[in-house]
Amino acid sequence: MEISICRQMAAGLKISSLRAKPFTSIPGPKSLPVIGTLGSYVVSGKYQFDRLHWNGFKKFNEFGPIVREEIVPGNLMFDC
Numbered sequence: 001m002e003i004s005i006c007r008q009m010a011a012g013l014k015i016s017s018l019r020a021k022p023f024t025s026i027p028g029p030k031s032l033p034v035i036g037t038l039g040s041y042v043v044s045g046k047y048q049f050d051r052l053h054w055n056g057f058k059k060f061n062e063f064g065p066i067v068r069e070e071i072v073p074g075n076l077m078f079d080c
Contacts, residue, residue, distance in 0.1 A: 028068035029059070036070040 029037045029047075040046045047055040059067045 023068060026066055026068035027063040028070075029063075031070040031073055033073065036073040038071055041071075 029040055031037050032039055037047075041049055047058070059069070
């Protein structure tokens with residue numbers, strides 16, 4: 001039973017990945033070179049580090065349920 005569910009899920013992923021949009025098409029706060037969206041936290045004060053739950057609520061209202069944010073630009077890789 002579990003195997004057939006996994007196969008169905010995998011098949012669905014293959015189909016949906018063909019229709020996947022690029023990461024850059026996801027809406028989010030404007031990211032500036034070098035500082036990314038860090039300026040929205042530090043410089044403009046639009047977002048606050050100590051109120052992350054409110055930041056998420058603001059971004060949800062402005063951009064929708066899926067939000068792209070580059071706090072510091074570049075590709076980050078984590079290995080556990």
